[in-house]
Amino acid sequence: MAVILTRTLIMFVVVYAATRFMGKRQLGQLELSELIVALLIADLAAQPLSDIGVPLMNGLIPVLFLLCGEVLISGAALKSKNFRDFLWGKPSVLVEDGKIDLKELKRNRISLDELAEALRKKNIFDLANVKYAVFETDGTINAVEEKIKPKVEKIPQDNQKKNGEKKDNA
Template sequence: MPDWIEVLLRTLTTVVVLLIFTRLIGKRQLSQLSLFEYITGITIGSIASYVSLELDAKWYLGIVSLAVWTAVAIGIEYMQLKGKTLRSWLDGRATVLIKDGKILEDNLKKERITTDELLEQLRKKNIFKAADVEFLRLWKQTEKSMFS
């Protein structure tokens, strides 16, 4: 069979398998992804690309790899639901950036956010003074997701 037909068939097969596995993992917006989910997405995309284009490899081993990554992702999500320790370790903890209207400079430094960036994001939400904010925190796994 010509290479282009094999690539076409492998790609179509991979798309179908990815749709099924993605459906199993679930939908989230990029700003809601944990670090592990982000890494899983990149890895699954890389494996899918490999399955589609590496003509010398056995394509079904790539599908097995996709299935394993999907199972691991689902397993970790389940364990995160059951235990706070794993959830905190994978998802990180929140860092308070503003408390009682005061910007916590030390926490901004920890998160590598400048005061200007913070104020810019607040302005995008129609908040023009930090003193108007009672409490603001940042979740570490999705940088700057507090603003989305």
């Protein structure tokens, strides 16, 4: 039991330090490579905890390797747009000026229902009001509504004069 407790403590500290080292991006919306790393780390870290016959190194080394790989990949992605596009893809514009790009929807395997659902979550209920709806590389859909300017009616000159006289009288 003491062995499992000690291993759990070590693994917790290492995974915590690793996640902290990778940065706050890991806690927010994950890109594809970050998601993979997060899933793998969780599984790899658990193995030596469930079986004390497995050396702790069998969990620590893969976690550290993934950590280093992720830091280097994200560092390279920061420096090179081409690499970033290759790694994580590009955002796709699904709706522009109220018009749905069916080709992009199909390419990203998103149904109209899913698009409508994502827009409703952004409090957008009328597709015609959507300026842009973008399918981001982290899998979320962001939308910008077209700002509708209120109609301002021009008051005819005669009425303006009449209104002015009435005010004077008052």
